[in-house]
Structures are given as structure tokens and as C-alpha cells.
Amino acid sequence: MNTEPTVLVVGGGATGAGIARDLALRGVDVLLVERGGLGTGTTGRSHGLLHSGARYAEADATGARECLTENRVLQDIAGACVRETGGLFVRLENDDPDYFEAKLRACREVDIPTERLDADTARERVPDLSDAVVEAFEVPDGTIFPSRLVAANAADAAENGATIRTQTPVEGIDVTDGKVDGVRLGGQTETTVNPTCVVNATGAWAGKIADMAGLRLEMAPSRGVMVAVEYDGLGPVLNRCREPSDGDIIVPHRQTAVVGTTSVPVTDPDGYDTAEWEVERAIEECAAMVPAVAEATEHRRWWGVRPLYAPDEAGTDRRGISRGFTLLDHGRESIANFYSVVGGKLTTYREMAEVTADRVCEQLGVDEPCLTASERLPGADDPERLDRFVDRYGGPNPADAEGHSD
Template sequence: MDTTVLVVGGGATGVGVARDLAMRGVDVTLVERGGLGSGTSGRSHGLLHSGARYAEADPQGARECIAENRIIRDIAPACVRDSGGLFVSLESDDPAYYEAKRDACREHDIPVEELSPEAARERVPDLADDAERVFEVPDGVVYPSRLVAATGADAREHGARIATGSPLLDFEVEGGRVVAAEVGGELDARIEPEYVVNAAGAWAGECAALAGLDVEMRPTQGVMVGVDYPRLGPVLNRCRDPDDGDIVIPHDDRVVLGTTSVAIDDPDEMVEDPDEVERTIRECAAMLPSVADVERLDTYWGVRPLYAPDEDSRGGERGISRGFFLLDGSDGGAKGGSDAGNGGGPGTDDGVENFLSVVGGKLTTHRLMAEAATDRVCAALGVDAKCRTAEEPLVAGNEADAVDRLVAEFDAQGPADADVVGPADD
């Protein structure tokens, strides 16, 4: 089968690229080995970032987050809980860090309201006794299963083909171009694309290697722990340098405690370490002590799709930035030799000119990542059409029951929001 653009990966960024391309009139096929969102997207903690987490260290990332936060609320209200968020500084935390973050939020137009400890405890009665400084920002909760399914459905509504259960097996490269892709599973087809977008997230390195390219990923795993706690209103963030157990995400009848950051070699081989669980609970309980004693409902691990050169440039510091990167297959910095993985046929010494990898980023900024990637693809294809994904609502994006039916159709249910998202009553 022929397609103008083949998108590999059905997480938030992949379906975002498929939607944007389809809305610009480009023929697009997306393939995903599992259900939509079955990789990183569906196993996140579900924070809709306000940008405050990055404000003092990554101004660009902070501005991107607050802008995309507002867009997602507008185009997909059924996929979001408007919880608000508190940044909480305990007695042992550095007040200078609190002040720097607060001031940076204001500088980057992230709304901030300082609360007295007494006012904060009116919002969160179980807040730690030693919470000394608190400010509020427009964090929220995003339900990734709904967001990914609604975005995929919108892409399909505009003409995209969405193939789940269809793993990429190999690329055929000739003359410095991908001329074909072998896809197995339900689709089971040889696809001949004009252009390929690698949106495989933590698996982007494996995908690129099939085209003879070297995309260096450095995945890290993190644990999320769901506990029985129905009373929390806002997101809670520990106001300190990013560390284990510094975020509490409210759902309907539980909260999700997160998270850790442990380097792994293979995103398919996460190690479920009970010490990570205990550390996460212990650290989150410093902000909200009662979560240490309530029933544990579920535990799951997710993997971050980190780009290795970016991590190296920051000296391994955690959480300072989660920017995204577009890696052109024709660029020597993103290519490997002809022996770099299976599928490295003739021409890979000079790169692969019709191949783009989009890596890094955050769930909150997936639409922006998709826009940037789609701009690059359209420029290569000579397509003169503007992005409209920030203005046009997602299909069924304001109807929870309708979106939940799409979640079931696309096998998009992940653990991050399994307690909220469910089959609609017929």
C-alpha cells in the first residue's frame, strides 16, 4: 500500500502528528504495535503541567507548558480535570528555591497566588504541619487514555489511517531514502511512504536503527503508586529540586504518587523494584502524611523517552528540562553507518533524507511537538498549509462517554487513568 507519510508510534505525539498532517490534507498512515497510548503516554502520572515545574530552570519549556495547558483545556475538556496545583515548601526545604520558582512563574506569565499555610490547609486539610510556604498555579490532571483516543479519532475523522496492533518490522532503504516499510500484525502490509515520522518515544532508537540511523535515547523508568484517598482537590508538588516522590496527583477516589527516575537499558525491560515504591510513598507522605497509611490500590511503572545528548549536556541533573528535538535523518548528527541496525541498506552513510525523528518532550506539549514535526514534513513535501490543531476541538473531546467508547475501540486504556476512564453505559 502507498501513503504519503508513515507515522510510527501511537502515543500522544504520534497521534498528534497524524492529526495535524491529516488536517493539512496530507495522506497519512499511523502504525502502533499495541493499542494507542500503550507505551509512555498511558503510563504517565497524568499531570497537565502549568510550566511551574520548569519555570526557574527552563523558561522556554515553562512558556510552552502554560500555552499548551490552555490549548488542551480548550480542545479536549473531557480529557482534563481542572484541579489546580499547589507548590509546597516544607520547613526543611530551601526558601530561596521557593522564591526563585515563584518569581520565575510570574516572569513567564504563569498565574501564581501565594497562600498562607492556614489557607492551604483549608484546601488540603491533611497537608503536612511543617508546610511553611505555598503558592497555587494552574496545574491540572490530564487523562491520557482519553486524550490519545480522542486525538486518534480526530486524525481518522480527517482521513488518517490508524492501525493498532501493527508493529513495524523493518525498513527498506535505497538511495538514501526509505522506500518501504514492512508492518506485521493486524495490518500485515508492505507500505511505500514518501516520508517517515519516527514518533516511537522511548523506542525511537530501535525504530531509527531499522533505517540505519543512530538516535541515542536514554530511557529512565519511574514508578506511580495509586492509593485510596478520595479527598484531595489540587495537585501537590514539593517545592524543591526535582527528586523522588515529589508529586501527588488527584483522581476521583484515589491519588497517584510519583515518581522515581532510574536509568534502564531497554524500555521493554523495566525492573519493578519495591524500594522505588516505598521511597515514593515515604517522600510523598512528607507533604501529605495520611497517604502513608491508606490502602495501596495499584502500582505501575512508566518510561521517559529522554534524548541522550540532552541528558549529557545537563550533567545528568534530573528534571531540569524536558524539551523536545527534531532529528532529520539526512543530518549527520542523527545518522549512523550502514551497519547501524537492521535495514541499513545502501545510502545510509549519507543519511536518510525522508526520515524525521521527534524525541523527548512531555505529554502536556505533545500537540506542540506534533506541530513542529508536521511543519518540517510539510516543508519537505512542498505542502503549503497552516496548523489548525490549537483552534479546532477534538472530535468528541467534550463528551466523556463518547471518548471512553473511543478508548475501548483503540485499545487505549492505560493504568494512569483506569479508575476514571471506563466503558460508557449503552
């Protein structure tokens, strides 16, 4: 392993793997380190929704457009890492009709394809919909198999010269004269590396890595529960069309449906309590859309931590914090070769990686274009090959723990 990589990427979720792939395709020497297996943080503990942008349309038009664009890119490049299921936003009889109209109007204003459905037509799409559903509209939501997506990005990075090291935590960062000049690695890679640039892509853990370099990064993580129940044939993603709340989404994954989620502030993404009420709330609220999920056998449950960046937020309600992403160039503070990319969504990981790689390449003087929006991921048309990548880099994570080829 080269102990003087041009770029050290810390964090092996979708964003970190995406950055490694982007830089490697531009000919940059990259080392990616992850303290566990790839995708073991937020990426692999999500509900695996491929956003159309509709969930954010009325509150964040820019973010909604980003989701729609990246949704289409992933359908082009990611093959069997994603699945085009479609999605429905459903209004129940006690839900605010004005909110439904505002959501539908906002989707159309940002060019998200929609089709309005009456209750009977919606039930033709999803026969188990509750009798309380009075109307719905279709959007191009889909699902992501996060383990495959991360592993395919890492595999492509490696095929283009990057080094990927799992089970390799960062144990210390040495800063001299306003630059990182050494990063101490542990686990299976006991060594110190001396990169030209460091990218902190550790999501909810970004504050911990920044702290090692003497920087303060205001993260505001929140936990949310997902419950996979045995339920085949759901079809589209189902979204409750109301103000964001607990238990407002059901995501189809193979022979299961993932119901969720909750939003509870946490102070430490490595150590937080969980509560049975979260599971009960998620199932109860989702059962208002599809009563059958309340009686379905639970397959597994897991909690994920959202990597929310909120330097100006003081309150405890974190639902209103932007799901957009921010690239922080710490040279503006004190460390000229250190970057952190925070916030964002799984759907927009590739754009986050592109923006980060552009900035790093600018500093390095690398004048090569981004190729990740057009170059298909390796294994995109071969689910068995994708699953071999997953096994290589740590195995499937909870969001797609069934884990093997369709």
C-alpha cells in the same frame, strides 16, 4: 489499506496521534501504526499531569512558557480529556526557603499565574496537608486523562481520512539511495508499505526504530514509578517545592491520588527491573506532604519510561536532562524522508505534533495551516463518546485505568 501512504507515522502515543491528526486536518494521507494499543508506551504510563510550567520555570524558562501555552490550548480544545484542578507548590519546614523564593520568582517572570499562601490558607485548600507545611503558592496545574486524549486525536485523524492500525509493529525498514522505500509491518497488518515520508514518534523506543534504518539516536531513558492510592477529594495537584527528587508530586485522578515518582536509568525500555524500594520511597516522600497517603489502600502501581534525548549526556543522573523536545531531520545525515521527534512532555504533545507536521508539509509542498490549536477534539463535551474511542483503540492505560465516564 493504502500501501503507499504519503506519511507513515510510527508510534501511537500522544505525539504520534497528534501528528496524524494535524496532518490529516491539512489533507495529507496518513497511516499511523502502533505495535500495541494506543498510548501503551510512555503516554499511558505517566502520572497524567497537565503542567502549568511551574516545575520547570527556574531551570528552563522556554519550556515553562511552552507548557503554560499548551495548558491553555488543551483546556480550550480537549474538554473532558483534561481537568482543571489547580496546583500547589508546598514548602515543608526543612525545605530550602531560598529555593521556594527562586521558584516563585521564576514563575512570575514567565507569567505563570501564582498566589502566595500561608500555611493556614494552604490547609484550607487541602485540609490533610502535613503540619510541616509552612507556606505554598498556587499555579494553574491540572490533570490529563491520557487514554482519552490519545484516542480522541486518533479518532479525529481517522474522521479526516487517516488510517490507524494498532497491534502493528514495524519489523524492518528498507533504505535505498538515501531514502526509505519500504517499511515492513507485522502483527495484524502483515504487509510492506511505501510511504513518501516516515515520522518516528516512538518516544523512548525511538532509538530502536532509527536503528532499523541504520541511524543512531542517543536516547537516555529512565524509569519512574507511580502508585495510585484510594484517596478522594485531594483537590489540587501537590508539588514539593524543592530540588527535583523522588516522591515530590501527588496528582488527583477521580477517586484516587497518584503519588510519584522515581528516576532510575534503564538501557532497554522494553526490559528493565523494578524495585520495591521505589514504591516505598514514593509513598514515604509524598506522605511528608499528605500523611494520609501512607495509610491509603493501594489501588495499582505502574512504571513508565521517560523518552529522554541526550546526545551529549554521559552521566547516570538523568534528572537534569532537558524535558524539551527535538525534531531530527535525518536528511541531514543520510535519509532524506525520515524524521524523529524525541523528548518532550505529555502537556506539549500538540506543539510537538505541529512543529513536526510543519516540517513534513514543507518537504511535501503542502501549504495548509495547522488547525489543532483551535479545532476542538471530537467528544470533548461527551465523556461517554470519549470512552468509546478509548475502547476502540485498545482500552484505558494505567494512568487512567478507572477509564469510564464521570
